Amino acid sequence: MGDLVKQTLATPIQLTDQVTKAADEAATFKQECAELKSKTEKLAALLRQAARASNDLYERPTRRILDETVQVLDKALSLVSKCRGNGLVKRVFTIIPAAAFRKMSSQLENSIGDVSWLLRVSASADDRADEYLGLPPIAANEPILGLIWEQIATLYTGSVDDRADAAASLVSLARDNDRYGKLIIEEGGVGPLLKLIKEGKQEGQENAARAIGLLGRDPESVEHMTHAGVCSVFAKILQEGPMKVQAVAAWAVAELAAHYPKCQDLFAQHNIIRLLVSHLAFETVQEHSKYTVVSKATSIHAAAVVLASNGAAAADHHHHLDDDKDQMPRPNQMYNVVTTTMSAVKPNSGCGGGGGGGKVSSLHSNHLHHPSISLSGASTRAREAEDPATKAQMKAMAARALWHLTKGNSAICRSITESRALLCFAVLLEKGPAEVQYNSAMALMEITAVAEGDAELRRSAFKPNSPACKAAVDQLFRILEKGDSELLIPCIKAIGNLARTFKATETRMISPLVRLLDEREVEVSREACVALTKFACAENYLHLDHAKAIIEAGGAKHLVQLVYFEQVVQSSALVLLCNIAMHVPDSEELARAEVLTVLEWASKQAALCQLEEVERLLPEAKGKLELYQSRGSRGFH
Structure with missing residues (x-):
């Protein structure tokens, strides 16, 4: 930006010359004008030094300081020009x-301090040495701005270690306050942070990547960073x-995607x-260095899978899968599911060979089909x-x-499940480990949520006889x-999302879900x-079988208590x-639980009846029960 800065x-250099000339011609307040001239000349020297170093100046504070300096010099020229008149009448009627003059002198001092600070902060690490930069007068009312300028300037011109420390300082600022994060972005901090990620040592790279993650707290900030090239740097x-x-x-990446899904x-x-999948597969599945996303459903059968390198499941190797392909594996069959997937085709059979499985439709976005990523041996x-x-x-x-x-992204979910x-x-x-x-x-919860609304993805990725699906569902x-894990809620949601994929004979999910009602x-x-509800609703083709399974598992009494008391x-x-x-x-069980009485009570609760789904379902459910059951009775008509 050297030419633009020049x-x-x-403009301010020309103004300093005009102020100096006007001060020389002053007829009144000569002493005060001489003092202003002296400070103006000092400011002019600094401005000319800045012009010679224009290629190295840090842009954001340069613009603000120069704008402020021009305003100060305009005021100084106006003040000094009033002292040039020689006529008696002009002297009498010009009251200054x-x-x-004291105020003008102070403002010129501030401009001198600002430009002097700009030259110091823009200097290279060798020229600056360990000099304390201090705070520029322009940032007196907002000290944090001066600190942010200093750290970003260090990212531009500092040594490798100094740049790592500056990135760490920006991490602290961005973590402490959302507004500070906005200022870091506005003052041009993203570019040098990305450069540090590409070129710095490990500590600096970590600090810079962490700063980028903390800065992406809103869609506008993330969009700014994507335009700056964050995707290619992270890749x-x-x-x-x-x-x-x-x-x-x-x-x-997780932080940016969470705050701006469009990225x-x-x-x-x-x-x-x-x-990311390659990192997930490392020491979890074989052939991690040849990971490729393919468009055959049978690619999952082709994946060569092993358990993590601790060999914890080696003791289960002698077991065999159940002959019934429709039955989900039991917990101690996890290793068998994995090894069966390994043996489905040869390890290097690519897109799934000539065996079973139809072609899955191509991804919505062609850009997801890139050559496979291969990591070097080193x-x-x-x-x-x-x-x-x-x-x-x-x-x-x-x-x-x-x-x-x-x-919410079908194309990426399809890429991952393939x-x-x-x-x-x-x-x-x-x-x-727990966090993993x-x-x-x-x-899994998010993938199944997308699959719930995407029939094509649901059919291709969550076929009941797919070993990968069986392993995940197991x-x-x-x-x-187990029922006492922090994983419980996402796993409950994932099972609910898959409700339409289970066969009528696959009812084992119902009992634990019913127990969790209590x-x-x-x-x-x-x-x-x-x-x-996703199992028992009318949209589920097997809703009748699932509804009966819920009743048989004792769901009615739990639901009655929840409606009344929770x-x-x-x-x-x-x-x-x-x-x-x-x-x-x-159902006799519904009669024993007095469900009709519960529904009649609920129909009188205004807060409940205002809910759209309750308003739609309650009258029909109540009407059907009245055909078979007596009010308040435990038996049938």
């Missing part, structure tokens, strides 16, 4: 308060950078989805040499990024059975109601109860 500097790091930096970059496709265009060896904690953190952040990138990611999530849900498990569960079921945590009970869960429980009553109105 042009901008021309003495305070005006390069996720492919080639040190694993600790890659983990921070993956976390930052999901931009990340996909830069291969970041593939790179890169793979470097990853293998990392300590277990770093590897676990990398998997946790990769899963977190995929969680936010898949949210890879080995579902199997990775299944293995990590069982064997991963949680992020994997959240990712782990969801295990967590439901959970002490009302949020868990509410989510269990919502999930069971206000948070009340509406969700009532909707589920209405669905069951509509489909199985002749």
Whole structure:
């Protein structure tokens, strides 16, 4: 921006010459004008020095300081020009308060301080040495602005270590206050942070990537960073950078995608989805260095899968899968599901060979079809040499990024489910550290949520006889059975999202969900109601079978209690109860639980009846029950 700055500097330099000339011609207040002239000449010298160093000046403070300086010099010229008159009448009628000169002198001092600070802050690290920069007068009313300018200037001109420290300072500022983050972006901090990620040492790269993640707190900020090239920088790091930096970059991707979902496709265009799945697959599945997203449903059968390198499941190797392909595997069959997937085709059979499975329709976005990503041998060896904690953190952040990138995005979900990611999530849900498990569960929840509304994705990725689907569902079921995990809510939601994929014979999900209706945590009970409603609603083809299974598992009595006594869960429980009553109105269990009485009571509750779904379902459910059951009776007509 050197030429532009030179042009901008021309105006204040010309003004200093005019002020100096007018001061020489002063006929009144000569002493005061001489003082202003002296300060103006000092300012002119600094401005000319700035013009010579214009290529090195930090743009944002330069513009603000020069604008302020021009205003000060305009006022100085106006003041000094009033002192040039020689006529007696002009002298009598030109009244200049003495305070005006004191104020003008102070303003010129401030401009001198601002330009002097600008030259120091824009100097190279060697020229500046350890000189204390202080605060420029222009930032006196907003000290944090001066600090931000100083740190960003250091990112431009500082040594490698100084740049790492400056990025750490920006991390602290961005973490403390959203407004500070906005200022960092407005003052041009994104560009040098991205440059530090590309060129810095590991500590500087980590700090810069963390700062980028913290700055992306709103759509406008994230959009600014995508225009600045954050996607390509993160893609390069996720492919080639040190694993600790890659983990921070993956976390930052998650933050940006969470606050601005429109950037999901931009990340996909830069291969970041593939790179993240590659990290997820590392030491979770075989052939991680040859990971490729393919468009055959059978690609999941072709994926060569192993459990994590700790070999915890080796003891299960002698077991065999159940002969019934429609039956979901039991927990101790996890390894068998994985090894069966491995043996389905040869390891290098690419798109699934000539076996079963039809062609899945192409992705919505052609940009998701890129050549496979292959990591060099040196890169793979470097990853293998990392300590277990770093590897676990990398998997946790990769899963977190995929969680936010898949949210509401059918194309990315299809890309992921056509890879080995579902199997990775299944293995990590069982064997991963707590954070890895949680992020994997959240990712599965988002993928299944998209699949719930995308019939094509649901059919291709969650076929009941798919080993990958079986493995994932088995782990969801295990967590439901356990019933006391932090993973419970996302897993309940994921099972509910898949309600339409289960066969009539596959009823094992119903019992644990019904048991969770009696959970002490009302949020868990509410989510269990919502999930069971997806099994029992009319939109589910097997709603009659599922409604009967809910009744057989003892759901009626739990729902009656929730409708009466749990206000948070009340509406969700009532909707589920209405669905069951509509489909199985002749149930003796519903009669014993006095469900008709409950529905009559609910129909008199104004708050409940105002809910759209209750208003639609309650009259029909109540009418069907009245055909089969007596009010207040425990038996039938």
